[in-house]
Amino acid sequence: MATLVLTTVGSIVGGPIGGAIGAVLGQQIDQRWLAPKRHGPRLGELGLQTSSYGQPLPKLFGRMRVAGTVIWATDLREQRHRTGGSKGRPRTTTYSYSASFAVALSARPVRAVHRIWADGKLLRGAAGDWKSETGFRLYLGGEGQAIDPLIASVEGIGETPAYRGLAYALFEDFQLADYGNRIPSLTFEVEADEGAVSLGAIAADLSAGAMEGDTSAALEGFAATGDSVRGVIETLARAMPISVRDDGTRLLITDIADAPVNLSADEIGASADGRRGDRMTIERGATTALPDEVAIVYYEPARDYQAGLQRARRGGPGRRVERIELPAALAVGRAKAAAERRLMDMWAARERTGVRLSWRHLALRPGQRARVGGGAAMRVTGWTLDRMVLDLKLAGMAGGNLGQSAAPGGGVLEPDRPHGPTRMALLDLPPLEATVSTVPHIWVAAAGTMPGWRRAALSYSLNGGTSWEDIGPTAAPAIMGTTDTILPPGAVALIDEVGTVDVTLANTDMILTGRDDAALINGANLAMIGAELIQFGRADPLGGRRYRLSRLLRGRRGTEPAMTSHAAGEGFTLIEAETLLPIELPAGAIGGRVDVMAIGVGDATPVMASATIGASALRPPPPVHLRMDAAVIRWTRRSRNGWSWIDGADAPLGEEAERYRLVIAPSVGNTRTVELSQPFYAYGAAERAADGAAEAPWLDVSVRQIGLGGASDAAIATLTV
Structure with a gap:
């Protein structure tokens, strides 16, 4: 053209x-x-990140989602984290990797970068929040662009270009754990010009002013690629209602809706020799050469710039299809209207008319509209001046306004949920597995106050923060919250059908569900409130993030001593193995303090938590069934390795030796403390007399089992002599 x-x-x-x-x-x-090679932009060139030499970079206009080109990268950086090593839990070493790299975005300056996707998942949200940990710098592509300090530190200042005129993004220590320890394929929502951009502005920029235009035709975004400005303009002209013509010095892009030039019947039929020639020639093209369908492929901003397709059909079998790949962001209704107009224009252009006019009509240009003898408006497609006679070629045009009603495609949109700040709890848990621990642990549960939270990096200190040791990322997000009411005292033997407790969870994505008795027996719905482990059979939603828990099993895993010390506002954590990260601590740290620091991508400052190292996993649970039978005080031991129901057999000892500390305080007389290796003690007449307790009607008795990590909580009872 x-x-x-x-x-x-x-x-x-x-x-x-x-x-x-x-x-x-x-x-x-x-x-x-306007290079004669008509290799214009294509849709697929924007979908996959590349790093090939010689790869053409797009010139971006408006707002577009594009894949970049990696122009610089470091080797992967490896970090090691060691965990485990206790009995039944082998020491493991985990590795995490990060990389630094630069991605070119546009071969002309841009204004901003908004959302970023990595392997199709949001890496950066619309609010500028990050979903994974990385450093980030954006270079807009201006002529005064500075050298990036990281690239300069690696390559040397004299070997580092500033990439002026090229917009690019620099990622520093990008954490690769979420992406298979490799650099993911990144796509960027780039804003090059504020708001929609007109086709005239695109043409003027690409042609360095050799083309101009004042047209209402505009795109939300456009990526110009290929090896020809001509190819770019022709691609746009196929899909958008514009006219291209020259004014003698430059090409002009205008709306097709310009008023047509009226040519009266008396003006046509001029000839060079003064004789009257043919007034008008009319040709009609064959329908077999025309498409029955036009399909326009484009990007839909409303669907995160996923590729959309809108069709226009004439009816019939629809076997001849013209497909237009338009690497532009376009509203669905406008894409539908563009397909309809293209199809109508092509069929209307079957009608081709030739007229011969006087040289006085030299002002007419190809691309303008003309009306011959009061007929329908037609487009001037050819112009020849021979011996002062102007020979015009005209083609029919579609008329009327086209509707813009169309349904967008489906597709799965990546939810844009801010990461939000981290919430963390340190739990001193009794054994939760079939094996017993030999070293103390603190368990870390973490989540976020917003649904988009994913994880945080952890480190701990045993010396009040003087030094810190990294322990890697948190486990999967836990279900956490706080209690709104006070959990009342209860009993450990039966399901509590009366007591309830209300909890508010940390974010709206967290849910609690009830479980039947069979599931409870198998350990379902285990939760820690304060220092007590409970199970709940019902979880009734109260609206928002609140639930009422009932049908409670209390004092699980030997935590019944904590049943009487509850308050409102205590921490609530659902105990699930995949959401808990154990921190292995040295045996000498028992009784001391551990400080844990978490830093997530949504945390403005580190999140801190502290706990006393009580070593609950190393201490046996308190004995039960404390009683007196024929002057013999008896009890039943429990085991930190014996929570499963065993028919006809005692629970395993779970300790290196069986040891107890018994304290007898008679109502009259002196207190007696004894160390034992069996679960009974004869407190007969001679022993009572020696303690001055022969006349005592009752005894206050407590017994503790002594284990690897110290003594259990006491089993306490008042026994009648």
Whole structure:
């Protein structure tokens, strides 16, 4: 199209004699900035991140989602984290990796980068929040662009370009754990010009001012690629209602809706020899050469810039299809209207008319509209001046306004949920597995106050923060919250059908569900409130993030001593193995303090928590069934390795030796403390007399089992002599 139009410029400037010279001149201009190779932009070039030498970079206009080109990268950086090593839990070493790299975005300056996707998942949200940990710097592509300090530190200042005129993003220590320890394929929502951009502005920028335009046709975004400005403009002209014509010095892009030039019947039929020639020639093209369907492929901003397709059909079998790949962001209704207009224009252009006019109509240009003898408006497609006679070629045009009603495609949109700050709890848990621990542990549960939270990096200190040891990332997000009411005292033997407790969870994505008795027996719905482990059979939603828990099993895993010390506002954590991270601590740390620091991508400052190292996993649970039978005080031991129901057998000892500390305080007389290796003690008449307790009607008795990590909580009872 451009070659045809520019050829006419020579005829206008040099007249009939200079027409040939003008044609040559027009061809030279065409080769200079409208390259004759018509390789325009394509949709697929924007979908996959590349790093190949010679890869063309797009020039971005408006707001687009594009894949970048990696232009610089470091080797992967490896970090090691060691965990485990206790009995039944082998020491393991985990590795995490990060990388630093730069990604080119646009071969012309941009204004901003908004959302970023990594392997199709949001890495950065619309609010500028990050979903994974990384350093980030954006270079807008201005001519005063500075050298990046990281690239300069690696390559040397003298070897580091500033990439002026090239917009690019720099990622520093990008954490790769979420992406298989590799650099993911990144796509960026880039804002190059504020708001929609007109086709005239695109053409003027790409042609360095050799094309201009004042048109209402605009795109939300466009990525110009390929090896030809001509190819870009032709791609746009196929899909958008614009007209391209020359004014003698430059090409003009205008709306097709320009008022047509009226040509009366008396004006047509001019000839060079003064004789009256054919007034008008009319041709009609074959329908077999025309498509029955036009399909436009584009990007839909409302669907995170996923590829959309809108069709226009004439009816019939629809076997001939013209497919237009438009690498532009476009509203669905406008894409539908563009497909309809393209199809109608192609069929209307079957009607081709030729007229011969006087040289006085030299102002007409290809691309303008004309009306011959009061007929329908037609588009000027050809222009020849021979011996002062103007020979015009015209083609039919579609008329009327086109509707813009269309349904967008489906597709799965990546939810944009801010990461939010971290919430953390340190739990001193009794054994939760079939094996017993030999070293103390503190368990870390973490979640976020917003649903988008994923994880945080952890480190701990045993010396009050003087030094810290990294322990890697948190486990999967836990279900956490706080109690709104006080958990009342209860009993450990039966399901509590009366007591309830209300809890508020940390974020709206967390849910609690009830479980039946069989599931409870198998350990379902185990939760820690304060220092007590409970199980709940019902979880009734109260609205928002609140639940009422009932049908409670109390004092689980030997935590019944904590049943009477509850308060409102205590921490609530659902105990699930995949959401808990154990921190292995040295045996000498028992009784001391551990400080844990968490830093997530949504935390403005580190989140701190502290706990006393009580070593609950190393201490046996308190004995039960404390009683007196024929002057013999008896009890039943429990085991930190014996929570499963065993028919006809005692629970395993779970300790290196069986040891107890018994304290007898008679109502009258002296207190007696004894160390034992069996679960009974004869407190007969001789022992009572020695303690001055012969007349005592009752005894206050407590017994503790002594284990690897110290003594259990006491089993306490008042026994009648």
